[in-house]
Amino acid sequence: MTVITQPFTGTFVADQDHSSFQFEVTHMVVSKFRASFDDVTARVVADESGVQLEGSVQVASVAIRNQQFREHVVNGADFFDGPNHPEITFRSGDVQLTEDGTFSGEGELTIRGITKRIVATGTYQEPVEDPYGMTRTAIELNATVDRRDWGLNWQAPLPNGREALGYDVRLSAHIELVKEA
Numbered sequence: 174m175t176v177i178t179q180p181f182t183g184t185f186v187a188d189q190d191h192s193s194f195q196f197e198v199t200h201m202v203v204s205k206f207r208a209s210f211d212d213v214t215a216r217v218v219a220d221e222s223g224v225q226l227e228g229s230v231q232v233a234s235v236a237i238r239n240q241q242f243r244e245h246v247v248n249g250a251d252f253f254d255g256p257n258h259p260e261i262t263f264r265s266g267d268v269q270l271t272e273d274g275t276f277s278g279e280g281e282l283t284i285r286g287i288t289k290r291i292v293a294t295g296t297y298q299e300p301v302e303d304p305y306g307m308t309r310t311a312i313e314l315n316a317t318v319d320r321r322d323w324g325l326n327w328q329a330p331l332p333n334g335r336e337a338l339g340y341d342v343r344l345s346a347h348i349e350l351v352k353e354a
Contacts, residue, residue, distance in 0.1 A: 181310060185217045195209045210231070210234045212234035215228035215229075226280065258286050263283075265278040278293050289323065293315065294315055300352065308351070317344070318342055320340055321340055
């Protein structure tokens with residue numbers, strides 16, 4: 174894969190209606206628990222110096238149907254601890270685009286006030302003009318992290334000695350972006 178010359182320039186912001194941000198973790202060894210965030214922002218700045226990506230989610234916007242479980246995940250000290258850490262952020266100034274439409278970006282993920290470096294990989298689409306005269310592009314990111322690195326340590330042992338909740342968490346973002354005027 175060859176790193177390419179910058180395929181687009183300018184500042185692009187997330188179209189909230191056409192973007193989604195999720196996480197996935199193994200639950201009870203047999204399935205995957207998935208949840209998404211509704212209140213998100215993302216911004217890509219692309220110029221001759223490269224591509225910078227930043228985004229954030231409001232912890233309180235996590236979409237979980239069971240209200241008691243949701244409250245535990247959002248506000249519990251063993252999960253997101255939302256009252257003390259209401260936002261999760263990601264920033265990357267090291268995004269590498271390739272000819273085949275893939276990219277990788279090393280950046281900083283902050284959860285619960287703890288910042289760790291991660292690598293996100295994914296795809297991008299070159300910009301197109303929409304029917305309303307706006308320029309759009311899209312990126313799709315994926316990363317797998319160990320939740321313990323951010324103090325998300327909750328666990329319950331199963332009768333067979335295994336653990337109720339996986340430590341590896343898959344993060345994914347599907348972001349449609351609109352160029353700022």
